[in-house]
Amino acid sequence: MNTLPTPDVACGSQHCITCGDVGDPRTVVAVDRDRELALCAGPDGTRSTIEIALVAPVVPGDVLLVHAGTAIARLEDQP
């Protein structure tokens, strides 16, 4: 993301993960099946709550492609 005048609107990386067609790989750490949410870790270890309704069921260790707080795909090896 670009340099911004106030720190509270900076995404902390070079581009905004939410507004573009951007997906981040995140690894599932724990799953709350009832609420269809998962605790996931990013490459730098940062943890966040992710909506998993579109890819459920998932298990810890799965790598998900996350966009705007929602997992839109499960990453799989190329056939």
Next chain:
Amino acid sequence: MKFVDEFRDAELGRALAGEILSQVQPGRHYKLMEVCGGHTHSIYKYGVDDLLPANVELVHGPGCPVCVIPMGRVDDGIALAHRAGVIFTCFGDMMRVPGSNGSLLEAKAAGADIRMVYSPLDALRIAKQNPDREVVFFAIGFETTAPSTALTLKRARAEGVANFSCMCSHVTIVPPLRALLESPDLRLDGFIGPGHVSTVVGARPFEFIPADYGKPVVIAGFEPLDILQAVSMILRQLQEGRCEVENEYKRVVPYEGNLRALEVMAEVFELRPHFEWRGLGFISHSGLKLSEAYAELDAEQRFSVPGVRVADPKACQCGEVLKGVIKPWECKVFGTGCTPERPIGTCMVSSEGACAAYYNFGRFAREREVV
């Protein structure tokens, strides 16, 4: 990290660049459009265009959801944000998009309660934490983001969060592509298709491009090797006289898309008769609004929204940039009157915008070319 590092391998990149060089015909100029702003960003960030032969030109398409939001829509958002008792939430890049009388960031500085969120779920959390306030989420984005908004609206209804609503500015990718293809001043040889939009909608919606317009499409991922591979696949189609939709991004994109995402979108949204795009004008059936079933969560119905229409600034050539008619640096105000710090047009606001991506990563390379 797995799925990332192997797609940034320099040796493989050089090999692919060599393959591309062997595929082009001398004397022929190839013009390929990357539809998605995420691709534009990656191309400049990793210098992908420097690896391509001089006669392969990448043109930047309309695939940045921030860049296409018209000024009047920003003004509508600001009007909502200034209402007493409202907490207005939106994604970060949206805050800097200029309306006719300033941006959301300036409205925040003037006292409006505007908060940046990373996901619609964050906006819902703010609503639950502030039951005495009305929390509006300004939803933008293509089909990649729309399911996230849809799931949050379903969750809001299921959990009875009555003070949450959505100002829906989601757009769909196919109508603007068709509008571009109908544009008489556009000359393209093929398309690098949007990777993550396709994760949701699949590859099938792009079949009209080869069928009706005779142009190859290769859906691609966002790592540098993905983009180089996609360029090579398009060139191979042209070389072999083929014209079809191919999927380079099979590790993420199923041909049919994500059926659950499509179902939830169909439940929560319906197409607007038309929607205004910055630089492209009104395009039929290109925007989403909340369906009748979710009308009580529609901020535009809950509050009176002015519905402002504002012409783009005269100096701004975002429209031509979005159509790929001119390169960012060919705009009259690029890097002078319009910079990421003080943007005139939205292509300079979002980091996925062609102008900002070029300004941030490409201007020095271009200066070298000029020398």
